[in-house]
Amino acid sequence: MRLAYYPGCSLETSAREYNHSVQLVGRLMGVEFHEIPDWSCCGASAGHTTSRLLALALAARNLALAEEMGLDVVAPCAACYQRLALARHELAANPSLWERVNGITGRPFNGTIRVKSIVEMLLSAGTEKIKSLVVRPLRGLKVAAYYGCLLVRPRAIQIDDAENPQVMEKILRAAGAEVVDWTHKTECCGASLAVSNEEVAIPIISRILKAALAAGANCIACACPLCHFNLDIRQAKAKRFLANYRPLPVLYLTQLLGLAMGQGERELGLEAHFVETRSILKMVG
Amino acid sequence: MKRIGVFVCWCGTNIGGVVDVPQVAKAASSFPGVVLATDYKYMCSEPGQELIVQAIREHRLTRVVVAACTPRLHENTFRKTLERAGLNPYLLEIANIREQCAWAHQKQPGRATEKAISLVRRAVAKASRLEPLFASTIPVTRKALVIGGGIAGMQAALDIADAGHQVILVEREPTIGGKMAMLDKTFPTLDCSACICTPKMVAVAQHPSITLYTYAEVEKVEGYVGNFEVTIRQKARSVDHTKCTGCGTCWEKCPTRVPSEFEQGLGTRKAIYVSFPQAVPNKPVIDRRHCRYFAAGKCRVCEKVCPTGAIDYQQGDQLIKEKVGAIVMATGYDLFEWEKVYGEYGYGRYPNVITSLQFERLINASGPTGGKILRPSDGKEPQSVVFVKCVGSRDPAKGKEYCSRICCMYTAKHAHQVLEKLPGARVYVFYMDVRTAGKAYEEFYLRTLQDGAHYIRGRVSKIYPEGDRLIVRGVDTLLGRQVEVGADLVVLATAVVPSRGAAELARLVGISCDQNDFYTEAHPKLRPVEANTAGIFLAGACQGPKDIPDTVAQASAAAAKVCALFSREEMAAEPTVAQVNQFLCYGCLECQKVCPYRAIEPVTVSENAAGKKIERTVASVNSGLCQGCGACTVACKPGAINLKGFSNEQVLAEVDALCL
Numbered sequence: 020m021r022l023a024y025y026p027g028c029s030l031e032t033s034a035r036e037y038n039h040s041v042q043l044v045g046r047l048m049g050v051e052f053h054e055i056p057d058w059s060c061c062g063a064s065a066g067h068t069t070s071r072l073l074a075l076a077l078a079a080r081n082l083a084l085a086e087e088m089g090l091d092v093v094a095p096c097a098a099c100y101q102r103l104a105l106a107r108h109e110l111a112a113n114p115s116l117w118e119r120v121n122g123i124t125g126r127p128f129n130g131t132i133r134v135k136s137i138v139e140m141l142l143s144a145g146t147e148k149i150k151s152l153v154v155r156p157l158r159g160l161k162v163a164a165y166y167g168c169l170l171v172r173p174r175a176i177q178i179d180d181a182e183n184p185q186v187m188e189k190i191l192r193a194a195g196a197e198v199v200d201w202t203h204k205t206e207c208c209g210a211s212l213a214v215s216n217e218e219v220a221i222p223i224i225s226r227i228l229k230a231a232l233a234a235g236a237n238c239i240a241c242a243c244p245l246c247h248f249n250l251d252i253r254q255a256k257a258k259r260f261l262a263n264y265r266p267l268p269v270l271y272l273t274q275l276l277g278l279a280m281g282q283g284e285r286e287l288g289l290e291a292h293f294v295e296t297r298s299i300l301k302m303v304g
Numbered sequence: 305m306k307r308i309g310v311f312v313c314w315c316g317t318n319i320g321g322v323v324d325v326p327q328v329a330k331a332a333s334s335f336p337g338v339v340l341a342t343d344y345k346y347m348c349s350e351p352g353q354e355l356i357v358q359a360i361r362e363h364r365l366t367r368v369v370v371a372a373c374t375p376r377l378h379e380n381t382f383r384k385t386l387e388r389a390g391l392n393p394y395l396l397e398i399a400n401i402r403e404q405c406a407w408a409h410q411k412q413p414g415r416a417t418e419k420a421i422s423l424v425r426r427a428v429a430k431a432s433r434l435e436p437l438f439a440s441t442i443p444v445t446r447k448a449l450v451i452g453g454g455i456a457g458m459q460a461a462l463d464i465a466d467a468g469h470q471v472i473l474v475e476r477e478p479t480i481g482g483k484m485a486m487l488d489k490t491f492p493t494l495d496c497s498a499c500i501c502t503p504k505m506v507a508v509a510q511h512p513s514i515t516l517y518t519y520a521e522v523e524k525v526e527g528y529v530g531n532f533e534v535t536i537r538q539k540a541r542s543v544d545h546t547k548c549t550g551c552g553t554c555w556e557k558c559p560t561r562v563p564s565e566f567e568q569g570l571g572t573r574k575a576i577y578v579s580f581p582q583a584v585p586n587k588p589v590i591d592r593r594h595c596r597y598f599a600a601g602k603c604r605v606c607e608k609v610c611p612t613g614a615i616d617y618q619q620g621d622q623l624i625k626e627k628v629g630a631i632v633m634a635t636g637y638d639l640f641e642w643e644k645v646y647g648e649y650g651y652g653r654y655p656n657v658i659t660s661l662q663f664e665r666l667i668n669a670s671g672p673t674g675g676k677i678l679r680p681s682d683g684k685e686p687q688s689v690v691f692v693k694c695v696g697s698r699d700p701a702k703g704k705e706y707c708s709r710i711c712c713m714y715t716a717k718h719a720h721q722v723l724e725k726l727p728g729a730r731v732y733v734f735y736m737d738v739r740t741a742g743k744a745y746e747e748f749y750l751r752t753l754q755d756g757a758h759y760i761r762g763r764v765s766k767i768y769p770e771g772d773r774l775i776v777r778g779v780d781t782l783l784g785r786q787v788e789v790g791a792d793l794v795v796l797a798t799a800v801v802p803s804r805g806a807a808e809l810a811r812l813v814g815i816s817c818d819q820n821d822f823y824t825e826a827h828p829k830l831r832p833v834e835a836n837t838a839g840i841f842l843a844g845a846c847q848g849p850k851d852i853p854d855t856v857a858q859a860s861a862a863a864a865k866v867c868a869l870f871s872r873e874e875m876a877a878e879p880t881v882a883q884v885n886q887f888l889c890y891g892c893l894e895c896q897k898v899c900p901y902r903a904i905e906p907v908t909v910s911e912n913a914a915g916k917k918i919e920r921t922v923a924s925v926n927s928g929l930c931q932g933c934g935a936c937t938v939a940c941k942p943g944a945i946n947l948k949g950f951s952n953e954q955v956l957a958e959v960d961a962l963c964l
Contacts, residue, residue: 173702182647202768233770 022140023085023092023132024052027061027099029244034096036243036288040234040273041095041137043287047280048144048165055084055092062106063098064211065156071245075116076123078106082134087300095137095273097243101169104134105178107156136170137242138186146193154281156195159302162275163199164188165227167246168207181205187272191240194279196289203227208249217256224249225260228267238268238299240275247271252293268296306432308364309340309425311345311356313372315402320345322406324417328371331421335428339363348378353385360389360410367431371399371424392436394879394949399427403674409559424961430962433954436461442928443528445629446870449474451809454482455852456844456859457634458504463863464632465513469870472626473508474536475518477565479583481505482636486566486661488668488675490852491717492748495566498582498670505584519589523623525813528903528928529839530629530875538622542590543576547614549588550578554606554615562594568662570680571672576606576615581670590615618945630839631813632868633823634859637845640703640799649695649767649796655681656774657794658768659936660714667721677725679793682772687791689722690765690776691715691733696799698736704799704820709849711797712739716749718795719757731757732789734764742851767794781883800849814902815840820850833862836930837901841865880949881930882937884923888944891921895945903929904936 021128030038045052060066060077065072082103085092094100110117121127141149164187171177171184172224179186182205190197206227209220227250231239241247249268269292277287278300289296310332314320325343332341340363346351347370359365368391370382375871376396383393401420409416446469450461453475461471473480485505487497508514517536524535543554557600558574573579575595576588596603597617609616639659643652650657656679658666669675679686693711696703712735719731721807738759753759762779769775776790802821810817815835816824823846826834833841843859844850850858869875882895886909907924910917923945925936934947948951 180647183651202770206766230768230770 020049020140021051021053021090022088022135023088023093024054025058025061025081025085025092025099025103026054027063027094027096028054029096031258033248034244034271036096036274036291037247037271040271040282040287042112043195043282044273044276045140048141048148050140052093053088053090055081055088055268058084061094061096061099061102063102068103071298072123075106075109075120078102079110079120079128080124082107082132083124083128085140086128087126087133089132091133091135093135093140095136095242097136097167097169098245100134100136101172101176104136105173107134107193108175116247125200134179138170138190140273141190141276142186146189147191149190153194155279155303157191157275157279157303158195160196160275160299161199161237162191162196162237163201163231163234163239165193165231165239165241165246166205167241167243168205168210170242171205171295186187187240187242190272191275194276196275197280199231199236201230201236203230208243208246209253210245210249213249213253220249221253221257222260224253225257228254228257228264229261231267232261232265236267236300238270238275240270240272242272255295259286266294266298268292268294268299270296270299275291306337306367307336307339307363307365308335308367308369308428308431309359309363310335310342310369310371310428311353311359311690312341312343312350312401312424313370314343315347315373315406316345319372319402319406319420322402322410322413322416323420324413327417328420328424332369332371332424332428335425337367337432338428340365344823347372348381353381353388356382356385357389358393359449360386366391366395367434369399369424369427369431370396371401371420371427373402374398374400374942376406379865384574392438393429394437395434397427397431397434399423426961429957430954433951433957434949437948439876439879440927441874442528442530442877444870444873444875445532446470446873447472447626447628448630448632448866448870449522449532449626449628450632450634452482452636452803452844452846453477453480453508453516453518454633454634454636454844455484455501455504456636457482457632457853458508459841459856459859460509460632460634460841460863460866461514462511463860464866465511467863467867467870468891469513469552469867471511471514472536472628473514473516474520475516476521477539477579478519478577479505479579479585480508480516480518481580481582481584483661484583484852485580485760486568486668487664488671489717489721491713492742492744494717500660506580509584517584517624518585520624525631527836528926530869531928532628532629532631532839534626534628535553536624536626538624540592540619540621541588542592542595542615542617542619543588544614544619545585545587547612548587548610549614549682550588551611551799553609553611555588557601557605557609559605560594561594562591567665567672570658570662570665570672574952577846590617591909592882595719611739630841630869632841632843632859632862632866633809633815633835633845633846634843635809635812635864636803637800638803638848640801642695642703642796642798645702646695646821648765649692649794654767654769654774654794656686657796660711660718660795660797661780662719663795665719667725677793679724679789684792685726686729687726687731688730688789688791690764690774690789690791690794691719691731691797691799692776692794693733693735694763694799695796696801697797702937704801704822706849707739708797708800709739710800713742713745713748715795715797715850716740716752716757720748720752723752723755723757732776733757733759733919734776734790735759735761736763742853756792762787769786798937800845802846806846813837813840814900816900823845833858833865836931839869877927878932880932880947881927882925882932882934882945882947884925885946886924887920887943888920889940889943890942890944891923892941893923894939894941895923898935898939901931903927903931
């Protein structure tokens, strides 16, 4: 499988370990990534809240670049994925807007390529493929699969049920992990409010942690740098709201898969997290 | 030569305020065949009609054109006017210059006048080709079929039977009573639902003019108004009801327990069962899907204990044919399947999230908890109960666009009942609007507020378990903030949808449904209890969500319509039906495919051709079934079908007059 690769800003900075683990696991699964040359902002965070046109144009430029490569594009960051996929959908539904956006970017996007999330990319290889690559099954791990708000929304582009999705669970089970049934898998993580209004964000984060702990999880799997940022770095602040707190390592889905496929903790960047991940390594053995 | 009179109506300022009426009349006087063209303020009034009668006599008119409002309103009025003047009533043509002209083009009076003249020219062209039509009569079988034995069906059956006609009532469940028999109390009077429903059930069973088929379904409907022939499938009960005394030994001893439909899954029943103690008939049926003997070939306990030898495992389905003159549809409603789409409420995984109908069983003294409000998960008394309204209603994204009408009131009733039965309990009601149109309804709602129910205006975004409680998270749009309520029990007011199989039944009977599968009435305001197929009437929630008073009113109205149909031995049939010219027809039967009323059938005709006798198939229209829609005339390739009053020649003359 050959795919255009859209890393996005987070994967170059705060989520470098996500980038590494995606590349590692992708390579193991026979995916060939070609980074989009001269990629630019996807339009997430501030962009799409200030101007719809700006957000569409930002996304369309990257889509056009990928289209020139003739490849479907994968965006591991959930926010990037959602911006690109939604822009593609919105443009296709509105020809006059599409024309306008193409005029703005100066790079006509024709809608011939698709946008894939990391979950879609992994699943399209098939769970059998994943199983065949597992050398160290994640036995003993009880994972709370956390999708956040963007990975399976909105309805127009959703790849799984928005209230009780199962795609991550399927992948994790294939890697030998036990997944817990829990209540907050698609709740908001607080997103960028953690920067601008921490007082609002921390209780939101603590609720997610509380639900995962109540379900008996010993770690959380996610697929979004911002979700990871909030649940991992801010766990120290959120724990004061939690009566029965115990540290809950937060890993990227691809990090867990990488572990199962025998990759080392260093390569996967497990040491880059704020909440200790050693307990996970011990459990997996 | 035809002598045509044109009468242009002002309709006060409705037409006259936009269209230059005298000019229309003036223009009409020059159209071919027109010997008189005049105008009048209100043509439908007594003097207006008298004007037409006089003109017909004075000018020896043979055809009449009225340019006025839509023919749906006054076509009949003017046909009668023609009849009074001694003309065949079908020699009338209406030009609709109100709805299709004056009202549509209020801002362009000049062009509206031009269009009105064109419309009149069209009508004149058709009028000159009109031929007299004569209504025929068809016999009426004075016996009615009522489909559905809930309160709507029972009321309609009783009213028709009390008027002296025979009624056949068919109910697919083992008992009549429908949803009303499941309810605890009815709003706003709080009288016991069973206490007012069971007497009706008994009255139906004992009425000498009502034949009751329970555990039976209508399988086939043929024929037309006044002359239907229906086939009813009596499903095998596996119990001979002529021998059974309803003693109850069999269902006491039956070893198989399954969730009870009547208890909405909150309680159980046996594999041989009566739905509830006051069921009518109070004799059991065997649910073969769950019966041990039918599933595994062993058991036969009921047969052993039955003192009268009524158990009959060999019993098969029976087909019964009945001739009836009218059909009342009273198939009622079911609840929207919220478990399939409301993931945010748990997809039905949380036992303490129940529907309002389940709640009815929970507070019902004859229900699974004996009338105690106990939550299903552990049988504890809830201290905090949350009601969520509009689950599936007014939610085009996930459910139905319409309002289910009854939920605001029954939720107010439920809230009241919780506060009454569980002193100290907290009650929260999430709502979008509170809609209480009905006699003494708003007063009841206000009383519930005074009782102490907390009404929160906003939607619920998520329900999830935390420990042994449920957390209900939503928004209070009046305060503009999120709210979270801890609940021991959550009750969802799920949307009212047509009962399962309603659309298939509609196809089988030959009536139409709206986009939500509710049966369509012939006119939303003026013919609310008639289906658009003659002889078929609608009662209750099958036509749209309704509470009990409205359902009973509509059922009685449908019964009155049936009685009116039965008031004579013969009825006049509309002459505007399709007619096949069998010489031109070559039997392709394209017409049969497009006929929505199943009025066309192939017949074999024999004729002489070149000295030989040959047989061939041609289409034939059953004029009793034909509703004159004209679909067949369009489908007919050789042009062999003409709709009387709308013949190909007439319609083409109209097109020519408009376009050439």
